[in-house]
Amino acid sequence: MKLHILGCYAATPRTLTNPTSQVLEIRDHMFLIDCGEGTQVQLRINRIKFSRINHIFISHLHGDHFFGLPGLISTFRLLGRDKELHIYAPKGIKEAITLLLKLGDSWTNYPLVFHELTSKEPQVIYEDDKVTVETIPLNHRVFTNGFLFKEKLRERKLNINAVAQYKIDKCYFQSIKNGKDIILDDGKIIPNKVLTFDPAAPKGYAFCSDTGYFPDIIPQIQKVDTLYHESTFLESEAHLASKTKHATAKEAAKIAKKADVGLLILGHYSTRYRSLDLFKEEAMEIFNRVALAEDGKVFEF
Amino acid sequence: MKLHILGCYAATPRTLTNPTSQVLEIRDHMFLIDCGEGTQVQLRINRIKFSRINHIFISHLHGDHFFGLPGLISTFRLLGRDKELHIYAPKGIKEAITLLLKLGDSWTNYPLVFHELTSKEPQVIYEDDKVTVETIPLNHRVFTNGFLFKEKLRERKLNINAVAQYKIDKCYFQSIKNGKDIILDDGKIIPNKVLTFDPAAPKGYAFCSDTGYFPDIIPQIQKVDTLYHESTFLESEAHLASKTKHATAKEAAKIAKKADVGLLILGHYSTRYRSLDLFKEEAMEIFNRVALAEDGKVFEF
Known part of the structure; x- marks a missing residue:
């Protein structure tokens, strides 16, 4: 991703x-x-x-x-x-x-x-054989959804050495990747786990903007690899955050911590602050895997 | 302007x-x-x-x-x-x-x-004591107006030497600028033209975009100081200009020439051409006071 x-x-x-x-x-x-x-x-x-x-x-x-x-x-x-x-x-x-x-x-x-x-409930709005996209209902001044993008489990990875050892024909490879065991000509059964490796764990990305502090989303985004959570303000403007239904960097970090996400990306910054580092510093008092979104930046995960 | x-x-x-x-x-x-x-x-x-x-x-x-x-x-x-x-x-x-x-x-x-x-007729849509703005009905695929911005004649300019010579009090200056003659204490009449200079001629700017070639606008923009006329295409794409109701640089120049404007500014360029100079070259075959609009450029007139 x-x-x-x-x-x-x-x-x-x-x-x-x-x-x-x-x-x-x-x-x-x-x-x-x-x-x-x-x-x-x-x-x-x-x-x-x-x-x-x-x-x-x-x-x-x-x-x-x-x-x-x-x-x-x-x-x-x-x-x-x-x-x-x-x-x-x-x-x-x-x-x-x-x-x-x-x-x-x-x-x-x-x-x-x-x-x-x-x-107002989470719903799957897109699905194909590789990914799903769900809404994450948020808490903003108007009807707002975040989005949870999840890979589906990929097919199993072929163990090239094992299939060579058992002289298995190519035409069986797809069914092996799909999880099937193989019966050799002599009737011997080779279990799938001998012929394959586990696929990479499917990854997920949660986009949550705009929203006030809203712990209701935590179960849905639990352990997601990457969470983008808005942090329009710092705690010094918590009163504005509350009034406008935006979050502070600290609140974003609290959500990230409770959901135990892999990485928190902060964004949707108010332009009143002199440095984005202030957002990161504030969030890292709560949670230590924090990155700053910046226009033009690319994250790989 | x-x-x-x-x-x-x-x-x-x-x-x-x-x-x-x-x-x-x-x-x-x-x-x-x-x-x-x-x-x-x-x-x-x-x-x-x-x-x-x-x-x-x-x-x-x-x-x-x-x-x-x-x-x-x-x-x-x-x-x-x-x-x-x-x-x-x-x-x-x-x-x-x-x-x-x-x-x-x-x-x-x-x-x-x-x-x-x-x-669909020209109309004055804004007027105050200094300027008027009129619509210029154009010929595009949807209802489109250009706009003609005209200064009103300014007050006359005070001839400082003349008012000093006749020892005229400051309190009369505004009425002199408004065109009034002055009667001195001895009954002598000083005509306004002795006390003032003509004001600068009022200026005008015509904005004409988007439009196909449309000579109907010529009487309205006659002798305007500056005309911005769209030139989406060159003559080599005259068929596209005609189809999409846009003008070529040559057509813009024809309008400028017939209206005898002070300066033609070209713009609304299609991005298909390698150089804007091509627009200017084409227009100058017809009319020789041509400038190219460019993003960030400022014209004074």
Whole structure:
């Protein structure tokens, strides 16, 4: 898995920082998560091919998380896209995009498929043979979901030496990887565990932004490899965090600690602070596996 | 008058170029003309104070001319704006902005005044004691207006030597500037033209984008000091220009020549060409006062 941070700052725009947007590379997918204004330019800067994006997940309908979407949808048309584009977002997104297209007497020459979200319970919103995506209901001023991206268990790894030793024909390899035992011509049964190794443990990534401190999410994100949790403020502005339903770095760390995640990535920073290091320092008083999101940074896990 | 080009490229986004947006400084106003995605960042980069923008003119509702508007409106709130903001744009803009604010359970803490345009005839849409703004109906795929910004005639300039010679008291200066003659204590009449100089000729700026070749606009923009006319294509792509209702550089120059404008500024370039100089070369075959818009460039006139 590879996480490209396109933008990780809160709403107030600045010359050199961008509102929320990320691309998660996971098992051949390039999932776009949130789409603040300017995302299409950030995709270019980060050299991510537009044609590889087929699924866009929008956490909530505040401008700094989706005002880049209409432009991206228009650009896909200009670039001659014909593949389906799937958009997972709170109810209302379809009305908004449809209106904006209609006002410009415009259209898409590709199927634009809206998956409007309304449930306040976690739900699987995407699934194929390799990954699942679930909503993580969050606690913000408007209906907001985080997203939990999970790999499925991969097929077992072939033990090349073992299959050679038993002279097993290639045509059986796929069923061996699927977990089957093998019966040799002499009737001897070779158990699958002799012929294979365990696959790598499936990985998970949880994106949680925007949200106030919300321990309800802990069971769902328990032991996830990587958690991106917003930390708009420091504890010195806890009153603002509480009022605006955002989290402090300390609160993000508390969630990370209780959920025992592999790595906490902080982001969605208010631009009032002189240094991002302050966020990391505050979080590390609670939890010691902390990284800072920065625009253009890539995490591999 | 000072014209700041924030963005002057057609819709397809690139890393280093921006869609249409300009700021015209005219007699204490900072008029924002069009507002493509990323305009708020371009305002920052060009060091234009957000608080000085009170009037926004949108030519038409294609995304590359207004997808930056919702974000700018939101940002004005974050920055604590309380002054009125006036938006002049085709009908539909109010519904779009209202819906986007509603979806985010958001609002503006300043009066947001929409002036929705529907007329296919030129009309004065803004007027005060110093300037007027008229629509210039254009010929594009959707309802589109250019805008003609005109200074009003300034007051006459005081001839300091003449008023000193006749020992005229300061308290008469304003009425002299307004054109009045003066009667001295001895009954002698001093005609205004002795006491004043003609004011500078009022200037005008015409913004015409997006449009196909459309000579109907010529009488309205006759002898305007500066004309910004779109030139999305070169003549080699005249078939595309005609199909998409855009103009070529040559067509822009024809309009400039027939209207006998002071300066033609080209812009709204398709990104398919290797050099902007090609646009200038083509236009100068027809008309010789041609300049190229470039993002970040400032014109004074």
